Amino acid sequence: MDHVIAERVQRVIKEWCAEQGWTDAPVCLVERPAEETHGDYATPFCMQASKIARQSPRALAEQLSARLLADPDVARVVETVKVAGPGFINFTLSSTAYAEAMRMMLAEGDDIGRGEHHPHPRVNVEFVSVNPNGPLHVGHGRYAAYGDALQRLMKFSGVNLATEFYINDYGRQMDRFGRSIAARYAQSFGVDLPVPPEGYLGDYVVDIATEARAEVGDRYLEALRLAAAERRVAVGGAPSVSVQAPDMAVGDGVYDEETPDDQTEWSDDPAVKEAVAFFRAWGCRSMLDAIRTELEEYGVEFDVWFSETTLHEGGRLERVIDRLLDSGEAYRRDDAVWLRTTSRGDDKDRVLIRANGHPTYFAADIAYHENKLERGFDHLINIWGADHHGYVPRMEAAVEILSGRPGALEVIIGQLVNLLEEGELRQMSTRRGEMVTLGELVEAIGVDAARFFLVSRSQDQTLDLDIDLARRQSQENPVYYVQYAHARIAGIVRNVPEDFEAAVPDDPAVFASPYERALIKRLDGFAGMVQDAAERRAPHRIVGYAQELAADFHVFYKHCRVIGVDPAEASSRLALCLVARRVIARCLELLGVNAPESM
RNA sequence: GCGCCUGUAGCUCAGCUGGAUAGAGCAACGGACUUCUAAUCCGUGGGCCGCAGGUUCGAAUCCUGCCAGGCGCGCCA
DSSP, rough: OHHHHHHHHHHHHHHHHHHTTOOOOOOOOOBBSSSGGGOEEEEEHHHHHHHHHSHHHHHHHHHHHHHHHHHHHHHHEEEEEEETTEEEEEEOOOOOHHHHHHHHHHHGGGGOOOOOEEEEEEEEEEEEEOEEEEEEEHHHHHHHHHHHHHHHHHHTEEEEEEEEEEEEOSSSHHHHHHHHHHHHHHHHOOEEEEEEEOOOOOOHHHHHHHHHHHTTTTTTHHHHHHHHHHHHHHTTOOOOOSSSSSSOOOOOOGGGGGGGGHHSSSOOHHHHHHHHHHHHHHHHHHHHHHHHHHHHTTOOOOOOEEHHHHHHHHHHHHHHHHHHHHHTEEETTTTTEEGGGGTOSSSSSEEETTSSBOOHHHHHHHHHHHHHHHTTTTEEEEEEEEGGGGGHHHHHHHHHHHHHHHHSSEEEEEEEEEEEEETTEEEOOOTTBBBHHHHHHHHHHHHHHHHHHHHHOOTTTTTEEHHHHHHHGGGOOOHHHHHHHHHHHHHHHHHHHHHOOOOOOOOOTOOOOOHHHHHHHHTHHHHHHHHHHHHTOOOHHHHHHHHHHHHHHHHHHHHOOOOOOOOOHHHHHHHHHHHHHHHHHHHHHTTTOOOSSSS
């Protein structure tokens, strides 16, 4: 309907401009006015063209509206043409336009709104990508809901796309996690081996240690006794570090390098190292299983799970760094290897290999993104939390160097979730184990409400989530409003007599009410909304659209009966219901929310 | 200090590649169920769109400055 009317109006106006001899006339926009009394469509063309025409916008509009009405193609779908306001031309649609639009939408079936599939470019969307050393928290839930809705939306709009989870299973944080589990394991045997000061103190660490003990018994007990003994010597008899959490948030400025615990480790004894390696691997597998299961229950699945460790083990890092050195994009200075990211807009060059010989996280990320490009992806989308936005310029520069073209990497920064409980801001820390997990949120309000709510706001907006409200809201959450519309339609369809057929008869009396027309117009806007939301990476628009659609349906439902009216009206309304049901179901599917048949 | 994000109704937020009288949900108040599900519908009240300039026929939207909040700025991950 949008295109049908826009094209016809634009053609007439273009012809008219040509007759006037204007070569640089402005583009004629045809849009839906915000105010319903202004008609179904409107164009501000005359205001824009009045300068060239050397006439007032209104005078121009009078001439053009007469011309438009005289055109048979326009007259078919347009009921009235009016000049209004400062010089708008407003149109209202004819009943023929509604009937034609409905026939087209009905014929599209389940594919209504689906974009044409484009095999190129191949797009990779990476999101969530956490260290597997703790449960997912609410912020991850937001990025998961956003990323998954975005990938579903982009696929539906026609993009060739695969999703990916990067497992940060390498490095110091994982070592600390391994030693935290080892300490809990040792403690379960009564050994005084405290959790490291930079370790993880959540109860789930104890659970993992318990599982490990059930599996391996006391196999690592002696090694950890040794670690406890050596450690006591190393700290010179000072009281061992309390098992209680230090009052310290993540990222409070304490440099990791200066943490003595990391420098001394527990012991150089091979048996101790082996024990720590075991608990690190055990914990990683255990957490990863838990995360995968939790995401599945949350309705989020990935095409590829990519382990950072495989980059280090396969010699990939060395290869890519050699390549960068050969090409001159990287260089050596002060015993370190640097990447010349300043050549691509970064503030300063970045270290790839530290003076101590260890690669940085950045180096691993470069190897990883090179791998994505080698796997044939043309466009890489990464969804990161706001706390990583300082990392964006160097990564964009790196991918530009790797791919040879700017813009191959698109980083979408998601803002954080502030949790409010009893009106108080709740600080979160993975290591202290003090946080609201995604699991707790889902338990409180359910998957449907959690996903619907967490994706309902623009991702670049910080989101205040009041836990108490979320708990209470379970009955009045907007998600139920949309689901209820779906269930109501399902009810109608169930109750329709067998011989009923959905169809749009050629009868001017069909779709005469404003309630039916509003619903048809809304449904007609679905395809445009999909394309727009996909291009803008804005799945929250689906939420707004779905609520508006549901509202239009509930009004229709109140005023227009389907069963028990005359046959032409009944079959046309049934057609309207079927299309509405498909579109609501599609919106909910794109959001990862259930579309219930009854409630 | 520099960079990114954000300031819109009592609350949570849409609208931001410029269009007419700025919207929704929640909260408040008043109505509507003999008929396909009342988790619904109808109505009422509620706004210097952070502030000040600029561009434009037209600015919540674009530009500049200021104010306020969040995040970031390491040879950490």
